[in-house]
Amino acid sequence: MTLTSAMNSAKSVFSNTGEQSQIVSKNIANAGNTNYVKRYTNVATTTDGATVVSIGRSEDLILQKQLLTTTSDSAGQDALLDGLERLKSVLGGNDYELSPSTYMAQFYNDLQAYAAKPGELSLAQTAISSAQDVANSLNKVTGSVQDVREQADLDISNAVTNLNSLLANLQKVNDKIVSLTATGGDPNDYLDQRDTIVSQISSIIGVTVQTRDNNDMVLYTSDGTTLFESIPRNVTFQAKTTYDGATTGNSVYIDGTAVKFGVGGDTSAQGTIAANLQLRDEIAPTFQSQLDEVARGLITVFDDSGVPGLFAWSDPSNGVTMPGDPLPAGTVYPGLAGLITVNPDYVSAQGGDPTRLRDGNSVDMNPDDSAGYTGLLTTYMDGMTSDMTFDPDSELDDSTSLLNYATDSVGWLEEYRSNASSASEKKTAMLQRSQEAYSSQTGVSLDEELALLLDIEQSYKAASKLLSTVDEMMQALLTATG
Known part of the structure; x- marks a missing residue:
């Protein structure tokens, strides 16, 4: 040398x-x-x-792809579970003590007690009070279900705003990366920034990544819609401020293609948008339809010869006040659970007579004023325990008793929530393992x-x-x- x-x-x-x-x-x-x-x-x-x-x-593209997928899965599952937990809390938590089925069981017991001593005015008043509890429960739960839908709609709106902001930032960073790579500069710091942005996007909506010459990135949604290619695609959503049983929410569009909502308790939703769409447009409306069918069942069972019986209803939006015509069997009337009320004719505080429950309202079924008459009370109890027809679109048994149907509705929600909770634990664990594997390979x-x-x-x-x-x-x- x-x-x-x-x-x-x-x-x-x-x-x-x-x-x-x-x-x-x-x-x-x-x-x-x-x-x-x-x-x-x-x-x-x-x-x-x-x-x-x-x-x-x-960098490790395979591990990064897995991390993006598990991030989307976990974010979507957690968003769904959060909504289901809110619905559960509406019904009173673990024991569902505030659910309509709980109040209906108590109402049925009070009817039995009144039928055992039909001459006792206090027992009639107790039964009417229980009926008011049932109607109030249906009203309150309906309002809360629609609140959950409103919150989901707001969460979707915020997610879309955030997504558009992230895509705009992605364009700036991606342009810088392409320029530095093409001119022989060092784009590594910007590559870190881009990976961070893509990870944040993946929690909102599932994505797949493709890299072209000069480190240029193209981003697709998990179902193949182009989300970013040189410039961001247009993501649009029109929020609604209020919801009721008949309200249909608007879709989220990416470059003119509607985002699909997830399916099942172990949801297929990737990202929070699809999960909140599922909550707003599939789970909450189905549960609402079950509540509406319970209300229709009560109105039908206690119908008084074609006029309002114990349970009445009115729909100001349609100009209908306590209609006498029976509601069609097996058909949901959207929002009925929020409209049902106890007929003032039966309520002492409103000038009514509780004994109408025993004797009838429009037609006197006990003309002799017998203190031991139980025929009508027995008919009502039989009506609550006998099979009737329900709308099959409500996802419950379409031929069962009113009491069983109300209980099954709670079971349907709890099964959905339980499946979502188990899936959340699984997907959180998968996310943690993906983060650990990716960090082990790319971290310091x-x-x-x-x-x-x-x-x-x-x-x-x-x-x-x-x-x-x-x-x-x-x-x-x-x-x-x-």
Whole structure:
């Protein structure tokens, strides 16, 4: 080795260790940053020694794809479970003590007690009070169900706004990456930013990623709709401020294509938008239809010869006040559970007579005013326990008793919520494992970086020793020729 080549080798080592030290220091500084991907130097060997030719990122596209998928799955499942938990709380929590079925069971018991002693006015008043509890429960639960739909609609609106903002930021970062890559610059910091943005997008809607020349990114939704290609696609949604049993929410459109809502308790929804659409447009409306069918069943069972009996209803939006015509069997009247009330003719505080429950309202079924008459009360109790026809679209048995139907409705919601809860635990665990695997592959290990820093230090010391030796040889040569 000549003195010149030795000096060039030392110079190369100094240059390399300087760049490598910067990279290692940057890695160590970002050891706790989950949005940072570990850097490394690519070294090539030339006639003058090893030279750093580029700086790379420890990216893993397969693990990143898995992480994006599990992020979408977990976010969608959690959003669905949150909505189902709100519906459960509306019914009183674990024991469902505020559910219409609970109040209906008590009402039935009070009817039995009154039938056992039909001459007791206090028992008649108790039965009417229980009937009011049933109607109030249906009214309140209906209002809460629509509140859940309104909140889901608001969450969708906020998610769409956030998504459009993220896509706009993605365009800026992606343009910078393409420019730096094409001109030989270092796009790594911007690549980290882009990965972070895509991860945030994946919690809103499921995405797949494709990378083209110059690190240009194309983003698709999980069902294949283009979300970003050089420029963001238009994501639109028109929110609604109020909901009732007959309200249909608006769709979310990406480049003119409607986003599909998820299916099932272990939902297929990827991201919060699809999950909230499922909650707003599928789960809550189905539960509402069950409540409406319970209300229709009560009105039908207690119908008084074609005029309002114990349970009446009115629909101001249609100009209908306590109609006498019976509601069609097996057909949901949207929002009926929010309209049902107890007929004032039976309520003492409103000038009514509770004994009408025993004797009839429009037609006197007990003309002799017999204190022991129970015929009508027995008919009502039989009506609550005998099979009747319900709308099959409500996803419950379409031929069962009114009491069983109300109980089955609670069971339907609890099964949905239980499945969603189990799926949430599973998907959260899968997300954690994906994060750990991705971090293990792309994150910074302090032990590895510190070990590499020691290697760099040794290389620097060796180059310093080589340079010192060359200097001594040069001094000796100059002395000898002096």
